[in-house]
Amino acid sequence: MSKSTELLPMEFLWEFIRIIIVALFGVVYYEHIISPEILLWGVAFGLYALIKTGIKGLVRKRKIGTPLFFTVAVVLSLVCKEYLVGIVALLFILIAEYISIISVTFARSSIEKLQDTLPSAVVVKHKGQKRKVSIIDLRAGDIVLLKTGETVPVDGEIVGGGGAINEAAITGDSACKIKTSGAKVYAGTFMNAGSLDIEATKVGSDTIFSRVHALVSDAESKQLPIKNLTDRIAVWLGPAILICVGVVYVMTRDIQLVISLLILGSPAQLGLGIGVVKIAAISRALREGILFKGGNFLEELARVDTFVFDKAGTLTVGKPRVSRLQIVDSKFSEEQLIRLAAAADSGCDHPIAKAILSYAGERAIAYPPASDFYVVKGRGVAARVDEQAVLIGNRSFMNDKSVSGFLATVNSTETAIFIAINYKLAGIFYVSDAIRDGASELIKLLNDIGIERVIMLTGDNPETARFVSRQIGISEHRANLLPGDKVSIIHELQESGAIVAMVGDSLHDAAALKNANVGISIGAIEMQAAMEGAGVVLMKDKLQGVFKAITISKRSINTIYQNMIVCVALLHIVGILLVLMKIVGPMEAAAVHLLAVALVCLNSIKLLRMKVS
Template sequence: MKSLWKTWGVVIVSGLLIIVALIAGADITGQDTESFGTPDILMIVATVVAGYQIAWSAIQALRIKMVSIDLLVSVAAIGAMILQNWWEAAAVTFLFALGNALEKATLNKTRQALSDLVDAAPETATKLNADGTTETVELWELEPGDTVIVKNGEQVPVDGTVISGNGGVDEAQITGESVPAEKSAGSQVFAGTWLRAGLLRIEAVGIGSDSTLAKIIHRVEDAQDDKAKTQTFMEKFSAWYTPGVMIFALIIGLVTQNVELALTLLVIGCPGALVISIPVSIVAGIGRAAKDGVLIKGGEYLETAARVDTVVVDKTGTLTNGRPELTDVESLDPAYTQDDILLLAARAETASEHPLADAIIRGAKNRGLVVEPVELAEPIAGQGIRADVDGRVVAVGSAKLLNDVADQSRILELNERGRTAMFVGLDGRAIGIVAVADTVRDDALVAVKELQDKGIRVVMATGDAQRVADNVAKQLGVDEVRAELMPEDKLTIVKELQASGRTVAMVGDGVNDTPALATANVGVAMGAAGSPAAIETADLALMADRLPRLPYAFGLAKRTVGTMRLNITVALVVVALLLLGVLLGGVTMSIGMLVHEASVLLVIAIAMMLLRPTLKEDAVTAAPADVTSEKITA
């Protein structure tokens, strides 16, 4: 309440004084300088009420050797009072104070995303004690390893791991996801999210300032205060422009002997709209991105992201799901169905620790098959595995495991399509084939197309085999493929693209791709809600593991930079028109200040358009029927 009165109190009081003065018959023409009465006293008091904070700010700026906009207004108001133009003095100070108050209010609105994050921070938790009792405690009383209980409709107080229970958690404040995420034992949860259904028992890992939410708040706060290169330039320009206006007005006053003209030039020359046009756009753009689960490191990176024309993206875990899945089951013997073949292969693989074995077992269970483990098995390096399944010898792997040399044409065909295909043999004879592959993400095709629609070239860089990379590239339609790379090779690619004049964004996991991420113009981390380190190190972090957020982020950056340019144009045009109006006659000090404040509010209003939600539900386009992500042949 106190801060509200401090912002609006002087505006209200000075405004009321001006209204009373006008009712009492105050002169607004500036021609009646003979008589002096109550209306004039009210105008003077209104000037002092509205102007003392402006004058004090000007003095404080002068102490650090800075000529501020407040000084221009103060000189103009004092000059108007010396000329006994009480109305002009009161109007200029009142309008400037009103503009400042409205500016603060609207800037607070643009920072609403940060306020929402701060408001989302929990303060208490329900702790489960060793004796089975529960108690409500302050967050600072918790320690890592404590168990907390979260009931339906309650807020998750800590970052942690679900010990038991099931429920849907609204993670919109963290990831920007509108649909609640299903949580069960082993799932990660984040402080500040809400349990919309169910009951969860959580082991605390990150508490208070160590939570992901706290790191996001810190990151957004720093980012909104970070200056873009354009903003830094405008501030340097303003430092020279403002004293330049004062010198220009002084020269005009001396040449024309028209003090009022000189004072009017001071007012219309205020670069307020020009100075605020950049920071308000940056704050709004970064705030909107934060609400949609995209963290941008600051204004400089926002500007750079708007210029990105090439994206180098890692394949595994970014364009693909990052773990093998069963893709094909084929029968080579009419006596055995696909389910028979898959069950034999899965049972044999229960004795294997190979990642491909897990894919086959999961594929069998997804079909509803009961996979019982085997006891006798012989893994054979580089070839596969042999196992005793109900007294029969089942082999899964290459043709070398079989007694007779089977026709390998189908195996080779599947391998060419980027899959790892294996024979399933029974007592030395091939009866079927199973194949696994790292499947393409459901949203990758949409993301690549949206990037290309924005004029961004997509380069896939991977350490995987060339045939596998080519297969994924064919499915997604990327512009260029680089395969069989070492981490340092990705760095070389980024440097090559930059040397050719490209502005490069690198998307990776932040570990093997660190050199390339650091060298790229914009380093992008995905799924950063699960990696606090990524929040701190990436130039741009996608909190949700949603690839289409990448083109959205670049689109938002372009809109923000476009808004900055539009605001600069508006500010310069208004100053030029006002200057022309003064030279041609008709623009007074009060009119100049009114138009000046209107231009400030206009650029703020334009910037606030960025706060409108434009993120659509992440579209997912199913891959064509012949791609790696296809369903298992029925």
């Protein structure tokens, strides 16, 4: 709406008082208790906020907005001594504005409730002594004591005790998780039962809870593109309507007709309710553990016709395991190859490197330090171990390094990771990664709602890519990709006219997520870097969140279109026709405006209760 919705409680009350005072002036004037001159003071009191907002919009945005239309309409009523018409029209207009304020406040309330859950003070343990400290005085390393019914104030690790934690404030999942020593906990989550000693790792604005709500606040300030469009239309349509109203007056000399047209004719009402829809949608998504980082992503996701998925960690669980080791060069034993591979991979944090290290750990195989270590992103690692050149990576990496003794075929159902010693192939680690729960169901749902293309991208070999994509139900895949190749594919799709959503994790897919029309990252609660590059963030590492985000986006945009139809049909077509037919006068026009606002706001608020399961 035209008025600011960033209202403090006293200002909110002041708007209500304004309506009551204007209504009282109208009643006592109608009962002939006060004169028109005194009535003008009541009108001036009610008009002040509208005039102020209208002038600001005219000066700062060069836009003739709804407040100016209403102000001119009321002033004309008074100038023509239609005092009762003026005061009643003003009252309806102020009530309509107030309804829009209530709607935005109600839509934002669930966000504010989450922001207010952190305690102001907590109990910490220091050198065996317990003391109560302000939450703003907490530091990383402090031991925070928590008991049943309290909210976790920090991100940290449990160092004592155990309990049931409800993480709904972050993930949207209200099911309690039993956590004991060594488990991670997050600020904003709730202790349903038990007692915990938590070593703080992140406090204050560094916690995931604070970062989420900082991003939500930023998202609220970003307009939907459709709102920008209606605002641009209003800039030039406003003066045009004023000219048309002037022509009507010259032709008819009917001031009541002019007043009615001014009340119903404001072009700014095309965007009525868009702000309420945006905030309601962001709020509803947050309750599901989904963060839209701006209205532009909320709108764009509804238009996406092509989905691109990264395989590792997105369609699969992202925790690969070595299933077996094939020895190619008989000079090396299995233990020797595992030892050399683990040494070379010890400086790498890639999931496959971790899988090889776990494979060595399961067999209690110790490994020496490596030197001259370096990583070729998306290919493999190289290092010197025991004065030998060790290469570990995919087939492309081996080809780049001119490795000899290469096998023609590998197991098609698993990822083959080759190890070469002194540039001769010595063995192959076969690595498998389980398909994530819900992956095939999500692909089917995407097909059911008319998504034209679903593509899987992977750095794996074509055989493995084909096997995994068939299991999930994806008909199109690209294999042997580097991170830069994924960006190129997204650009290629966009150049062909596709609106692309990329689903992945920000650690390995940051560039692709950023270049897609909508980047969707999953599992932000486990990997906070996932909040940085994407436009839509799923706090849980569950693929169901992708479809929930689409559902919220589509229903939000449908609601905006419904609201626009109400405004255009009820206000600009039916209302104006009735005015021109002289069936509706100024007071009735104000009532129609109030009805339209009420319908739009109720329609927008219902998003808070929509089912997205």
